[in-house]
Amino acid sequence: MECVVAVDVGGTFMKGGLVRDGAILYAERRPTPRTEGPAAVIAAISAFVTELAAPREGLRPTSVGLAVPGLVTPTHAVFSAAFGWRDVPAAAFTDVSLPVVLGHDVRSAGAAELAYGAARAEPDVLYLPIGTGIAGALALDGALYGGAAGWAGQIGHVPVHPDGLPCACGQRGCLAAYASASSIAARCGESSAEAVLSRTDEVARRVWDEAVEALALALATATLLLDPALVVIGGGLAQAGEALVGPLRTRLAARLAFRRPPRVEVSALGPQAGLLGAALLATTA
Amino acid sequence: MECVVAVDVGGTFMKGGLVRDGAILYAERRPTPRTEGPAAVIAAISAFVTELAAPREGLRPTSVGLAVPGLVTPTHAVFSAAFGWRDVPAAAFTDVSLPVVLGHDVRSAGAAELAYGAARAEPDVLYLPIGTGIAGALALDGALYGGAAGWAGQIGHVPVHPDGLPCACGQRGCLAAYASASSIAARCGESSAEAVLSRTDEVARRVWDEAVEALALALATATLLLDPALVVIGGGLAQAGEALVGPLRTRLAARLAFRRPPRVEVSALGPQAGLLGAALLATTA
Incomplete structure (x- = not known):
């Protein structure tokens, strides 16, 4: 049976798999060796693709889709601050003799939401x-919009609160400084946003409320x-479900x-959106 | 010579004219009788169109374009809070036997900027x-984008300053509460933003600075x-030129x-953008 090799390259983990028509036939997760430098991440992706593309009973991979962060075209990872990449050609990411298509990680996941998830129709x-951060993908008139230079979303x-909390980007008052899962956790001295949600003290409640209010301000804008017509919340924080989207609405x-x-909905695909999006890239090869 | 009848219907004035290929052959301005109710405005537009379409030496109008505020389709003024309109068909706006096309006022002006102005290419x-207010038109991939229901822009x-200055819309901290020409004037007890700009006192300077900062926050978002790739500032406040866009950049x-x-530029078309945009509507008849 024909299928595609898909890898969603995140800052912490790479999710790889074999996918056919939106069905994940095989999936595996590996750490992303980000701290080892730009070349180490490329080598790790290449090794991952080689193993995913290896012969398996009844499965025949025909192409490869890689969802990566930063500024990206189908043929080049033009720029990634996270990985230190500049103009890496698609072919550098694999040793296998299959066509490879690159795509933007969040927009690819958005494409999967449009194809299979809450955003269908x-x-x-x-x-x-x-x-860890907050990104966005815009589907406008049914097509994903990347902006003039690919930096949209x-x-x-x-700046939801001008001159508010400091953000890692160097500015103050950014949405992510209030509402990313990592900011919510850090503000409460926890290792995860789930841990914050499970607490009932005043600090945890205030931090959560400020996160939801910051999201409401950014979404109002x-x-x-x-x-x-629809806002779909995905990523790890979406696992909070109604505790998040109820007050957010x-x-x-x-x-x-x-x-x-x-309408504001939680992603139905959850963390699989990225992998399914990478698979959609592969189908355009 | 063939030409089109164009009317840009603003809350205070209607600008009408005869236009051919982006050249204004005749132009006239009339007050909009907004306080006299929904039907009075429609009647005034109709009378204006009839007179504009009347026989003139060497000019032969072939169609009519009307740029109006609110939610609008080419055939209907679906909703306008400013004029109290609901589902007014295009034919209601004229007695002449020419095809009539309606369009959104700001998006039509944006179309003129794309066709003839700073946004060309x-x-x-x-x-x-x-x-009086602040609106926006989005050209994305070369096409004007109206959103899911026509309310984009x-x-x-x-909310540039959450819980900041009260706005006429009922919310607080809106961009328009700081940076519309009417807000700038009202905050300084003047009748126009130009009068504020010509003052050198501390209050006027602070109000102007806050207006520019609010614009910077909204444009950053x-x-x-x-x-x-480009932001074009139009409307009356754009006449401030470098005093506005210099500090804004x-x-x-x-x-x-x-x-x-x-890039941030001042509109080259100025207040004519609306009339030229209405003329572009007419050419789609």
């Missing part, structure tokens, strides 16, 4: 995975600018004066 | 006319979300950590 969607660094409506808010 | 542009009401760059700002 909605042409105008904002997809917002929340994890950087919603994690919009995105709604006014872009008028999406209320606060978003409260921040909008003269228009109804868009 | 840039596919990804944010056009921001600043006057409402940048005047994005729009830049991070949409990655436009500096403050926008200061609000962006990891990416360069888009």
Whole structure:
């Protein structure tokens, strides 16, 4: 049976697998050796692809899709601050003799949401995975929009509270400084946002409320600018489910004066969105 | 010579004219009788169109373009809070036997900027006319984007300072509460933003600085979300020229950590953008 090799390259983990028509036939997770430098990450991806593409009973990989962060075209990883990449050609990521297609990690995951997830049948969607950071993918008129230079969707660094909390990017008051899973955890001295959610003390409640309010402010702005029909929250924080989207819907409506808010849903694909998105890239090879 | 009838219907004035290929052959301005109710405005537009379409030496109007505020399709003014319209068909706006096309006022002006103005040859542009209010038109991949329901571009009401100055919309901290020409004037007890600019006292300087900073915050957010190559400032406030865009460019760059700002230019078409945009609508009849 024909299938594709898909790898979603995150800052901490790489998720790889074999996929056919949106069905994950095999999946595996490996650490991303980010601290070992740009070449080490490329070598690790290449080794991962080689093993995923190795002969398996009844499965025949026909192409490779790699979802990576930064500025990316189908043929080049143009720039990645996270990995220190500049103009890495797609062929550098594999030793196997299969066609390889690169794509932007968040936009690829957004494409999977459009194809298989909560955003199916909605042409105008904002997809917002929340994890270590916060990124966004914009589906406009049914197509993913990358902006003039491929940098669209950087919603994690919009200034929701000008001159507010410091952010790792160097600015203050960014959405991510309040609402990324890592910021929520760090502000409460925890190792995860789930740990914060399970606490009932005043500090944890205030940090969570400020995270939801920051998201409501950023989504109010995105709604006014872009008028999406649907917002899909993905990434690790989406696992909070109703504890997140319930108050978020209320606060978003409260921040909008003269228009109804868009629907806000949790991703149905969860962390698989990235892998399925990488597989969609492979199908364009 | 063939030409089109164009009317740009603003909240205070209607600008009408005869246009051919982006050249204004005749232009006239009339007050909009907004306080007299929904039907009075429609009747005034109809009378204006009839007179514009009347026989003139050597000019033969072939169609009518009307740029109006609110939610609008080519055949209907679906909703306008400013005029109290609901589902007004295009034919209701004229008695003449010419085809009529309706369009959104700000997006039509944005189309003119794309066709004739500063945005020519840039596919990804944010056009921001600043006057009594602040609106926006988004050109994405060379096409104007209206959002899921036609409400995109409402940048005047994005919350730049959450819980800041009260806005007429009922929210607080909206961009328009700081940076619309009318807000700038009202905060200084003046009748126009030009009067504020000509003052050198501390209050006037602070109000102007806060207006520019609010614009920088909103544009930083729009830049991070949409990655436009160019921002075009139009409307009455654009007449401030370098006094506006000079400090705006500096403050926008200061609000962006990891990416360069888009170019920021003043509209070359100025207040004619709306009329030329209405004429472009007519050419689609």
